[in-house]
Amino acid sequence: MSTTVQTATAQGKKAPRPEVSDRSRAENRLGQKLVLPAIILMLIVTAFPMLRAVWLSVFDYTLTAPDDRNFVGLSNYLTALSDDLFWKTTGMTVLYMLVTVAIELVIGFIFAMVMHRVIFARGVVRTSILIPYGIITVVSGFAWQFAFSYQNGFVNSWLPGIEDSFNWFGDTLPAFIAICVSEIWKTTPFMSLLLLAGLAQVSEDMLEAAKVDGATWWQRLWKVVIPNMRSAIMVAVLFRALDAYRIFDNIFVMTNGAEDTASISFLTYRQTIEQFQLGMGSALSVLLFLSVLLIAFLIIKLFRVDLAAARQE
Amino acid sequence: MISPSRTRLRGRPGVRRTASAAVLGLACGLLASCGGEGKTSLTWYVNPDGVEIFQEYADSCSTDDYDISVQQLPSSATDQRVQLARRLAAEDSSTDLMNLDPVFVAEFANAGWLAEVPQEKAEQILSSIEGDGDYLTGAAETVVWDDTVYAIPQWANTQVLWYRKSLAEAAGLDMDQPVTWQQIIDAASSEGGSVGVQANRYEGYVVWINALVEGAGGSIVENTEAGRDADVTIGSEAGQKAAEVIQSLAESPAAQPDLSVSNEGTVLGPMWSDPGEFMVNWTFVYKNYEGQVGAAGGPEDDQAFEDLGWARYPATVEGEESRPPIGGIDIGVGAYSEHPDWAAEAAECITSTEAQVDLALKAGLMPSTNAAYEEVASSGDYPEDLVELFRDSVDTGGPRPKSAFYATISNALQTQWHAPGSVDPSSTPKESATFLEAVLEGKELL
Numbered sequence: 001m002s003t004t005v006q007t008a009t010a011q012g013k014k015a016p017r018p019e020v021s022d023r024s025r026a027e028n029r030l031g032q033k034l035v036l037p038a039i040i041l042m043l044i045v046t047a048f049p050m051l052r053a054v055w056l057s058v059f060d061y062t063l064t065a066p067d068d069r070n071f072v073g074l075s076n077y078l079t080a081l082s083d084d085l086f087w088k089t090t091g092m093t094v095l096y097m098l099v100t101v102a103i104e105l106v107i108g109f110i111f112a113m114v115m116h117r118v119i120f121a122r123g124v125v126r127t128s129i130l131i132p133y134g135i136i137t138v139v140s141g142f143a144w145q146f147a148f149s150y151q152n153g154f155v156n157s158w159l160p161g162i163e164d165s166f167n168w169f170g171d172t173l174p175a176f177i178a179i180c181v182s183e184i185w186k187t188t189p190f191m192s193l194l195l196l197a198g199l200a201q202v203s204e205d206m207l208e209a210a211k212v213d214g215a216t217w218w219q220r221l222w223k224v225v226i227p228n229m230r231s232a233i234m235v236a237v238l239f240r241a242l243d244a245y246r247i248f249d250n251i252f253v254m255t256n257g258a259e260d261t262a263s264i265s266f267l268t269y270r271q272t273i274e275q276f277q278l279g280m281g282s283a284l285s286v287l288l289f290l291s292v293l294l295i296a297f298l299i300i301k302l303f304r305v306d307l308a309a310a311r312q313e
Numbered sequence: 314m315i316s317p318s319r320t321r322l323r324g325r326p327g328v329r330r331t332a333s334a335a336v337l338g339l340a341c342g343l344l345a346s347c348g349g350e351g352k353t354s355l356t357w358y359v360n361p362d363g364v365e366i367f368q369e370y371a372d373s374c375s376t377d378d379y380d381i382s383v384q385q386l387p388s389s390a391t392d393q394r395v396q397l398a399r400r401l402a403a404e405d406s407s408t409d410l411m412n413l414d415p416v417f418v419a420e421f422a423n424a425g426w427l428a429e430v431p432q433e434k435a436e437q438i439l440s441s442i443e444g445d446g447d448y449l450t451g452a453a454e455t456v457v458w459d460d461t462v463y464a465i466p467q468w469a470n471t472q473v474l475w476y477r478k479s480l481a482e483a484a485g486l487d488m489d490q491p492v493t494w495q496q497i498i499d500a501a502s503s504e505g506g507s508v509g510v511q512a513n514r515y516e517g518y519v520v521w522i523n524a525l526v527e528g529a530g531g532s533i534v535e536n537t538e539a540g541r542d543a544d545v546t547i548g549s550e551a552g553q554k555a556a557e558v559i560q561s562l563a564e565s566p567a568a569q570p571d572l573s574v575s576n577e578g579t580v581l582g583p584m585w586s587d588p589g590e591f592m593v594n595w596t597f598v599y600k601n602y603e604g605q606v607g608a609a610g611g612p613e614d615d616q617a618f619e620d621l622g623w624a625r626y627p628a629t630v631e632g633e634e635s636r637p638p639i640g641g642i643d644i645g646v647g648a649y650s651e652h653p654d655w656a657a658e659a660a661e662c663i664t665s666t667e668a669q670v671d672l673a674l675k676a677g678l679m680p681s682t683n684a685a686y687e688e689v690a691s692s693g694d695y696p697e698d699l700v701e702l703f704r705d706s707v708d709t710g711g712p713r714p715k716s717a718f719y720a721t722i723s724n725a726l727q728t729q730w731h732a733p734g735s736v737d738p739s740s741t742p743k744e745s746a747t748f749l750e751a752v753l754e755g756k757e758l759l
Contacts (some may be wrong), residue, residue, distance in 0.1 A: 280755065
């Protein structure tokens, strides 16, 4: 029997479903009935706003000129996709995502190893590492804005080769760096928490066996630890990448989008909330939603992780 | 089957009554309308300037029928607008009264968020635009949209030219005559002084650009009632003259080092470091410096304070009268208020002559009516010629465009005209006109 199943799987065919008892079917039906209210509630709070955004996006509609509302079809999407500003902010957003996630992955992994291996004062060390994640992003944005301020901040006096009067928010690159620092400081603990869970899954027996075989620390890290953490790393990168792609708070607080630091979320906010252009704003938010889906798809493909297999289904 | 605990509750009416009273009490505690012996509460959203006086008038204008409760809005005009708009777009019935920056009136009125002002008051305001009523023309114009009055002017702000008399004298400038921007830039440059303006990338910069364009006899947009189809006219010769002034200042030694991020506060400092400056700024400057005599950043002593001069806003073009900026606060009644008649009555009370005089004398916020100006002038708190200058500036000022798309217009200008050093008279006005047209038509993002 097992041979048949293995052969079928090897040929790329699905394994036959196991027999389901009447009791299991009844339990499934009951389970579906029990989750139905939750599903309806979820549809109301998530699907409705999304569908409403799609509906609004096909109109030329400004909140302050309700009488001028016109159906324009896909015109808003075409305008956005053919506009330099859209691609400029999208490029900037991708840059925020790549830079912050890459740095956070490295620092987060180091923190995770520290938290995993720490012997003394484990609670204090773990809490210390996780504190920044407990701070609200807007508060962290303000704190780092003050830190980078040339008038009352400490960054200029601490960094060698930087003049005290250097204005970090006066040009694109320094402002980008300041925003990234705030973002990395705030969310690295989240990354390390997810990676810590992955580290805990790596079998000590495997590490011990590798050690007995004469593998160095570096070899054990690359050949045993990281390959066994692939699912955890993917989840960490996926969560943080999607989060980073929606970057808004730090930009809002630190530069308000000046010096070409605006992200695609900020552009959407500006259209919808500041200018009340609900049609164009909705089109941008739909594009933002689609790009988030695309990124999630790409990351899952990139890591080639079968989540179902990871869950041992 | 009824559970034992429910049976016990049913059998004890006292417990039920207590429970009902507790629930009712909790609900009433959460709802403003249940407060104070069943009296209605009208909510008045105010901006942070002069809150103590607003609170005073909220108390004194409350009646046996209603109390007025004051809620403070955020400090920046943009945030005030967004917060009010979000409430009104959601048809919030608790937004009864609100302080509005003049440029919001057209936007909010066009959206249907403001109740019309009662007829008698509206007629007073409309006749003031013709020059017959008590309201200053510039202030009255700010509350009219599509020939209908949607708010009552409370206090009116304007900009004048503040300067050090010694600096103007050293440069040989006759300040009794109207001066042009070029004259003050040259005068400041020749004496090592500076010219203070608001040129950060924000609404204050649009105020300056608008005043320069209006001062050259033009406007940013015309036919604003047409909404998206308004005529964009900043690409005209007047726009070019305005750009010439900005370029001239940005390239001159009179430009302050932080020109591209300057605002109403940053330009105050250079006045008292020798040789001083010429500065365009709002009416608060006089009381601000008067309160800083002897303090850091202020005039050294009363004699130094005497060196502070004021004159009409500089002309963009020689021989043409300047059009000073208009600001201030108008009081509007929310269209979704459950008590529009009481709110309208309260709006009249809080914009009374007495309230306006108090705002001027205690908070330095100038009135919007001639009657209140008379009282402020006779109070002795301000030099008479300064009060007259403020009144004349409000009366003959150049308002910013009244449009349902004002935020778009303002943001489009900020994008194209900032930083001041990048302004080129031969290209910036035309390019900004093309861009503004495209943005208004929904063909480009902003």
